[in-house]
Amino acid sequence: MHVPDGFINAPVSAVAGVAAAGAVALSLRGARKELGEKAAPLAGLVAAFVFAVQMLNFPVAAGTSGHLLGGALAAILVGPWTGVLCIAVVLLMQGVLFADGGLTALGVNIVVMGVVTVVVAHFLFHGLRTVLPRTRGGVTAAAFVAALVSVPASAAAFTLLYAVGGTTHVPIGKVLTAMLGVHVLIGIGEAAITALTVGAVLAVRPDLVYGARGLTAPLKLRVDGELVDAAPAEDAPATAPGSPRKVWIGGVVTALVLAGVVSFYASQSPDGLEKVAADQGIDAKAEEYEHATADSPLADYELDGIGIKRLSGGLAGVIGVGLTLAVGTGAFWAVRRRRQAADTGAQV
Template sequence: MHVPDGFLDAPTSVATGVVAAAAVGVALKGARRELDDRTAPMAGLVATFIFAGQMINFPVGAGTSGHLLGGALAAILVGPFTACLCLSAVLIVQALLMADGGVTALGTNITLMAVVAVVASWAVFHGLRRVLPSRPGLVAPLAGVAAFLSVPAAAAVFTLLFGIGGVAPVDTGDVLTAMLGWHTVIGVGEAVITALVVGAVMTTRPDLVHGARDLAAATELEIRKVPA
């Protein structure tokens, strides 16, 4: 999903840079409501895990490989605003120090992975939680569904950007077909990783899962009501 330098024209890259900067600014304010002394270290751990996870590529066929985006994982564990900051920090380090994604395409990559993937996954997860029973056992599967859908969502937005400012002589329809096809497969890996990690944290420390804080609070309240 990392977009290299020169894949989109200058106006499109500048526009996505503006979007990315605005999103990070909003996230900086919103993260203040999500983080406290207990959950702040979790954000660092999430960013570190995503950084390491994105370094590991898994084959999906025909010489194509995929890697963890981490938008859903971060949003559900630490909240959507903090997730945007975590992903942005990871992408900045990758672009500046590891040449993973272009520097001029940094705004595009932040827009796709730290904004679109995060917003899409959080909307799906939060929406499903509102209509389905509030059970701790559903958190991990719903996280997997949100993660799965977030990957083709980011791929679709990339195709839109390519249609606007792509410099390669490739038909946009062909790009859409290829991007959605391969990223749907990549989304399966994203879903598995996200569900496993969220499920592990839910088993040990459900109070640290931002997307399930209401369940942890309800459980704690029930425990306090039980007579000694």
């Protein structure tokens, strides 16, 4: 759903840019509470993984494809504040290096694909957690539903921005109906990818999943007619979770394989927004805008100078994963260091 230049006019794009900058600023402050020693490198991994999976367009209808947005996945794995930052990093890398998503529309994309998906998924996920069983299955089910709903919510947010600042005149009812129709289908794919990924991490390291905190409820005993938490057995072994290094390495390898190899087999059909834009005439003025980084050596996810398409796309994907991982991890470590500095100052 990367919005290119020319879909939304300059004033609304500017307002969306200010809103996106504000959301990122707030997220930088909020993420300090979420980014512990283990979470910082994992947040960079989540950004790289989202980048990789977004290259895997899957067919959803005749002549239409979809791809992961990733807001729900990021919010559940590393927290909502950090989740917004993860998606912002991905969109920045895609816009600047790969000419994917307009630069004047970067604020629109962060709001639509990052903020809206994260907020909707976060609150729906935690609402479902209160009524579903406190088990891995309950967490996975909540992740599925939250991811499913976040995609049409994002489509509705784009439609709202188009209603206010669209550069073409298409009845909003037609745009909304078309956007919701195709993005509900895309949401099913998003939900499946999110649930599978969350379930996989839960199976090996549930302590690393932000949304699974408090997964195991303490044993309850009835004392004098009241339920109280049972004290842990004195001889119970202390099993502190180990380093997340294996999870990190496995995630990086998976992202590299997805971007470098599996992406070659992704659907070549236009994604949901592109299809709706072409069918409804939303993209009538988009051709007037040339992407500012159209001459990038990585534009369109192909490495310039490589004549073999499969190799060119694979290398571009691998480079993208590596750069996103480096930029994301560096940014999240910087946020964590600021938290440590603030804690030290408070103690002094």
